[in-house]
Amino acid sequence: MLEAIIERGNYWIIIILMMTGLYITFASTNLIKRLVGLSVFQTSVFLFYITLGKVAGGTAPVLIGDDLKKDYGDEHSAVDAVRTVAGDGAGEATLYNVYSNPLPHVLILTAIVVGVATLAVGLAIIVRIRESYGTIENDELRDIDIEVALAEYESDLVPEAAQ
């Protein structure tokens, strides 16, 4: 039992991070904190992918040792071979060493870029919010907006009363 839990340590961490992130995103009123929560949430997903790519006993997916000397002829086949090994293990393994699956790493590289871009846009928007509202607390923003909306609503009512 304990072993089963500890063996999946990575996943526990991922889950804890994910829930922490989501909680901060929803519960906090400060917009910056919400972005932080979002980033934590995204990071947990990055970890999830990296964990998926780990092959037991595998080394970094860079050709080393015997594999390096081998001539694979076609430029793509090495990658194909790595994919076969890492993917499901059922394909024929022509490599001497066992490698971790590089695909999730690459994917997460992209996802990190996406995450950074999102963060940048989010922070930029927060700067603009601070400029035009003077606050970055969500509840204060809502109060201001409600006031504006009520004023608008009243100005809607006035001409009708005049008719």
Place this chain on the structure above:
Amino acid sequence: MIESLVTYLAPEWAIQHAAPLVIALPMIVATLLVFIPSGRIAWFLTIAATLGSFLLAGVLLALVQADGETRELLRLAGVETNLIAPGLVSYALGGWEPPAGIEFRVDALNALILCLVALVGFLASIFSWHTLQAELRKEKHNLFYAAYLMCFCGLLGVAITGDAFNLFVFLEISSISTYVLVALGASRDRRALPAAFHYLIMGTIGATFYVIGVGFLFAATGTLNLAEYTVMLPELTDNRAVQAGFAFIVIGLGLKAAMWPLHQWLPNAYAYAPSFVTTFLAATATKVALYALIRYLFTIFSPDFTFEAASIGYLIMPLAIAAMVVCSFQAVFQTDVRRTLAYSSVAQVGYMLLGVSLATAAGLSAGLFHLMNHALMKAGLFMAAAGIVLAHQGTRLNDFEGLGRSAPWTMTAFAICGLSLIGVPLTAGFQSKLALMSAVLEQGWWWAVAIILFSSVLAVIYMGRILEAVFFRAPSNPRKVRNEAPLTILVPLWIFAIANIWIGIDASFPARLAGDAALAVMGGGGVR
């Protein structure tokens, strides 16, 4: 008719490389635009890029719709079409063969979505000029168009790609540029900023959920290629990872598609974004996410899987119905026209999801048909509303009063699209609701018909309020300047209005496209 596009009109390179060019063209132009200081040139380039994408999407549609004769003609002419089966275009990006490489895969379903998005994108970019003049500082115009083209390219990318992770990347390309675009509404109304921020939070959560789901599928199958999933998943239906992945993907895409109750980001984002952005997004963004959802529900997973059947029957269908009723009610109580329309959008997504949740070819084709029609009518409605924003900076109900007299052309088109939204006979909305009802009745769900009709009656109320203010009420503030929208708005607006009537009078062409798309997804192949 559409076959002539590939047999006569399109050059060979366009036919061969249509799939990547559809995406690459706006992407490259978007990069260029950053360095072009003139807003007007940026506008022309944007129109050119979207038009190019639209024509290429038309080529793709023609390819997947090509009958045996046309295919033979193309084969004899020695044109490389990338048709791996009748009605299925597969393009290996960079020469890396799938499943290892990224594949662009086009069948009757996504060809339809591509065409729709590109058409709306093209017409919207024509109309953008005057609204931008009014709503945005001059020196930002080229950057705005760059962001718009990225968004456009991202949406097309979601529709065209055959790779699960690539889909995520395109989804985020479109989303991030959308956040920027929505936030630009701040120069007119600062509430755009919190709206954009909330959209960003929700959108990112949705996309991340989707990535988690893809991760589970990847863990179970070891591939990211959607076509591979179709082959491998039927044997893995008992796999917990697959089931969890399914749940994450449905929620993630449902959030992007504004599936009730995950639609909270939508009304504010639509109401405060620059009017041009609203027009474009309302007609495309949720539609593309819905496409992705359909793709996952029907080709990758299948309604035959027990867990999917359960979630369609007990989750998606009730949510669809809730959206139709609740959001129509909410639309009734809005004082801002664009918010009314935004809530109505969520309700209309409910119609589409109801069609989807029937899990029959008829239901799916009715849902897709409504998706098309809804894009056409909402684009028209928001465009007309944009004309009003131009005239006097507001879209509240009393800004619309008496406009029928001072801007008859704009408002007639608005009325046509509005009637179409209600589902009055001889308009597009009527046709798709009729198709939906007949598909629903085929299952014997008469109560669902009653709900559809009830929701339509609510649409009568919320559109009726607006139309009454437009045509039968005197302007509450007669001193405000009112005039007709400029020609660059009127022309695309009337194209949408006429499309609504045309589909209302003769729906055979779009209904056939939707039917083919449904067949392609449901495994009928979509080949005639």
Place this chain on the structure above:
Amino acid sequence: MSHETLILAALGLPLLIAAGIALTGKVPNLREAVTIGGAIVLFGIVILLVQAVAAGDRPSLDLWTVLDPPGSLTEGRGGLALAFELEPLGALFAVVASGLWIVNSFYSIGYMRGNRERNQTRFYMCFAIAIFGALGVAMAGNLFTLFVFYEILTLSTYPLVAHKGDAAAARGARIYLMTLLGTSIGFFLFAVVWTYMLAGGSLDFVQGGLLANAEGLTPTIAGALLMLFAFGIGKAALMPFHFWLPNAMVAPTPVSALLHAVAVVKAGVFTVLKVSVFIFGEDLLNATPSREFILGVACFTIIVASLIALTKDNLKARLAYSTIAQLAYVTAGAMLADAAGFMGGALQIAAHASGKITLFMCAGAIYVATGLTNISDMRGLGRRMPIVFIAFFVASLSIIGIPPLAGDWPKYELMQGAADAGLDYVPIVLIVSSLLNVAYLLPISLLALMPPPDTPEPAPFKRVGGAPALTVAAPAFTAFLCLVLFFFVGPMSDFLTPSLGDRPDLSANLTSGDAP
């Protein structure tokens, strides 16, 4: 001309007239000439069509398929098509609508100019489009086409009801639109789609009933379907969906006259008849459990609406409730589900149209001349406006059903139908209704023509010269029509028989002078 061309002309002409009105809007005289000329030509076309129908032909025109809804049950069965076919019942309605349009156009000119109404171009345009809708309903070859034109009629008359543009008009028009669109989308459309599925992908009007041999049609479903039709066709003003009619009376009187005594409400009851005869058919209708319930609702409507009419002092409101009661006659006739009942309903369409349009036109003439709307103010007014009140009197008698006026025949046929069906309470309802008609209609004209001795002299005319000549001539003409129609009942029933089925001979009764 071939029949196709004629139908196309009958449909296209009102639209052309509407376009012509829009183009000539700047020159009122020319605009009115377009209306009148067009209306006369249209009537001529309809008469040509009627001759063809009388000769036993069924002029028909298939336009195109609008939609082939997906689904295994119905796909490929032809889909929903816009198709037209004229049979005797529709021909009758077409004649009534297009014929009375001419009279009403003359009247409108007098009324609108006399009252100096605004937006007259929009008014005449919408009127022409409404006639387009009414003719489309009359000539529809299937239920789908009928539904489409039914909605066109609703939408095109909305601006007419809201014509005045003040708060009361806006409110009335909103209720009008909401009720009619709400019921038609909520119930009628539901029934249409359901029928489409039950009939396996067809909505054609079939002699003897489209659903007569439908599979899977249990009595429960048939009952539900009939309820959806009866209440979904809001224009038939069956209680509790009648309240749009009194509210729609905010419209200018010509609108009330033609649309709410002829085109709109008659389109409603015409649809009820058409559905009863051609969708359900006599046999199925008799086997449908909810038929008697709807018959009961119709009888209830007849009595209650008449009672409410008694309490109304506003002339147009009283006429509106009278219309509700009279419309329920047609629904009742349809629900009797035998040949005589159908015939009674059909004759009521023509008889009530000529009678009620007269009453409304008289009300309008009084309003133009004096600005009066309340019955209690009209005592003694008959001395000043004798022709108007005599026409009113004649039309009242016709509505009550006194021979030799047109309104007599429908009541006779309905009683005959009720007797055939063995429903004893229906004749009693009809008799009570006639008595109530006497009570709420006759005093108006009698008190105006023969005021009690101590009545003060009525107020002088608000408009110099009294009612315009056109607004007096038109009701006089239609009152005369009530008389003429009485003697034309033989040809009319012969004309209708092919659609509605054989029934005891009427002309025999007429010659023997055996009035009911």
